[in-house]
Every structure is written in C-alpha cells, then in structure tokens.
Amino acid sequence: MIILINGAFGVGKTSVATELVRTLDNFMLFDPEVVGFMLRQVIPDEIRTADERTDNFQDLALWKSMTVTMAENLRKTYNKNLIIPMTIFNKDYFHYIFSGLKKIDEDTFHFCLTAKEEIIHNRLLQRGETAGNWCFIQIEKCLAAYEDRCFETFIKTDDLGVDGVVKKIQRDVGLMLQEKF
Numbered sequence: 001m002i003i004l005i006n007g008a009f010g011v012g013k014t015s016v017a018t019e020l021v022r023t024l025d026n027f028m029l030f031d032p033e034v035v036g037f038m039l040r041q042v043i044p045d046e047i048r049t050a051d052e053r054t055d056n057f058q059d060l061a062l063w064k065s066m067t068v069t070m071a072e073n074l075r076k077t078y079n080k081n082l083i084i085p086m087t088i089f090n091k092d093y094f095h096y097i098f099s100g101l102k103k104i105d106e107d108t109f110h111f112c113l114t115a116k117e118e119i120i121h122n123r124l125l126q127r128g129e130t131a132g133n134w135c136f137i138q139i140e141k142c143l144a145a146y147e148d149r150c151f152e153t154f155i156k157t158d159d160l161g162v163d164g165v166v167k168k169i170q171r172d173v174g175l176m177l178q179e180k181f
Contacts, residue, residue, distance in 0.1 A: 001027075001081040001082075001105060001107040001108070001109070001173070002071065002075075002081065002082045002084065002101050002104065002105050002107070002108040002109070003020065003081075003082070003083050003084065003108075003109050003110075003111070003169065003173065004084045004086070004097070004098065004101060004108065004109070004110045004111070005017050005020075005083065005084065005085045005086075005111050005113065005169075006086065006087065006088055006094070006110060006111065006112040006113070006146075006151060007087065007112050007113030007114060007115075007142070007146070007157075008087060008089075008113075008114075008115075008120055008138070008139050008142035008143060008146070009087055009120075009124065009135035009136075009138055009139065009142065010120045010121070010123040010124035010127065010129070010135060010139070011113045011114065011115050011120055011123070011157060012113055012115075012123065012157055012162060012165065013085035013086070013087070013113060014031070014085045015162045016085070016113065016162055016165045016166055016169070017029055017031075017083045017084070017085035019162050019163070019166045020083050020166055020169065020170075021083050023166065023170075024081070024083075024170075026079075026080055026081055027080060027081045027082070027083055028074065028078065028080040028081070028082060028083070029082075029083050029084075029085075030070065030071055030074055030082045030083070030084050031084070031085060031086065032063070032067040032070070032084065032086045032097075033057075033086065035063060035066050035067050035070055036057030036058060036060070036063055037057065039057055039060045039062055039063055039066070040057050040060070043060060043062075048060070049061065055134065058088070058090065058093055064093055064096045064097060064100075065100075067086075067097055067100075068096075068097060068100030068101065068104070071084065071100075071101060071104055072104045075104055075105065081105075084101075087138070087142060089138075089141060089142045089145035089146065090145070091145070091148065091150055094150065094151065095150070098110055107177065109153075109169075109172075109173050109176060110151075110152075110153065111153050111154075111155055111169055111172070112146055112151040112152065112153065112154050112155070113154075113155050113157050113165065114143075114146060114154050114155065114156050114157065115156065115157045115158045116158055117139055117140070117143060119157075119158050120139055121136065121139070124136060153172060155168055155169070
C-alpha cells in the first residue's frame with residue numbers, strides 16, 4: 001500500500017505522515033523532498049534546461065521519474081508500505097507521480113490536506129519558518145491549485161489535530177479497501 005499525503009507547505013503533511021508510520025504496521029516514510037535536494041546538488045545550473053531554471057526542484061526533469069523509481073525500489077528492497085508526504089500542486093506532476101505509484105501498487109491512496117490560509121500561516125510560524133519565505137510565497141498557488149477536484153480526497157485540517165487527520169485517513173483507507181471487494 002502507498003499513501004500519498006499532499007497539501008500546502010505548513011498544512012501538516014509531515015506530522016501526519018510521521019504519526020501514520022508510528023501507528024501502522026509495516027510502513028515507512030519516503031519524502032521525495034530528499035530526491036529534490038539531491039538533484040539540486042547533482043545538476044549544475046549551467047546544464048539545466050530553461051524549464052528547470054526555477055526555484056522549485058520539482059521542475060527538474062528527473063525529479064518525477066526518480067521519485068517514482070525510488071518508491072518502487074524502496075517497496076521491492078524493504079517490502080514496506082509507503083507513506084509519502086509531498087506538496088505537489090502542478091497537475092501534470094501530480095498525475096505522473098500518482099499514476100506511477102499506482103503502477104507500483106494498485107492500493108495507492110491520495111489525500112490532500114487543506115486549511116485556511118491564515119491557519120497555514122500560523123502553522124508555518126509555529127514550526128519556525130520566517131514570514132515571507134519560500135513556503136509562505138507558495139501558499140496562494142497551492143490553495144488555488146487544490147481547488148481542482150483532481151487532488152481529491154480532501155481533508156480539512158482547520159479544526160483537526162494530527163490524531164484526527166490520522167484517524168480519518170485510516171478510516172477512509174479501510175473503507176476504500178472494503179469497496180474493492
């Protein structure tokens with residue numbers, strides 16, 4: 001099984017993912033940010049294509065394919081289910097990643113955590129981010145993108161703590177698996 005947890009920076013993806021890994025048997029955390037950070041170090045600016053010369057490592061052509069390949073290799077090598085927290089608001093990137101994960105495991109589920117902008121701002125400040133930094137700049141873009149139904153299943157986290165979100169994901173995954181049979 002693979003559970004992809006999406007949402008704006010600061011909405012609580014990593015906190016929820018960490019708790020899911022702690023409470024579920026045979027799961028491990030895979031954060032595609034690590035792939036992006038590595039690619040940033042490996043690919044010099046001077047050889048990047050024009051499309052890759054942005055402030056977002058997801059625009060590096062190899063990021064999408066390496067994320068899927070890494071997920072596949074983690075599954076094969078360690079025989080663990082995956083929890084993947086990652087902000088993906090570009091629809092093309094999302095479709096590529098999600099369909100790639102579905103090929104690895106038919107039981108791949110996507111949840112997009114949402115919250116009001118001011119709540120996300122407060123959460124970012126609480127985790128130590130500096131107001132106005134890159135994460136803050138991305139919020140409007142993320143929230144606008146997540147209005148698209150392609151990012152369903154949505155979970156409103158405004159009034160839910162981490163435990164509430166975790167329980168909802170566990171319940172929803174259970175229901176989705178029951179519907180298959």
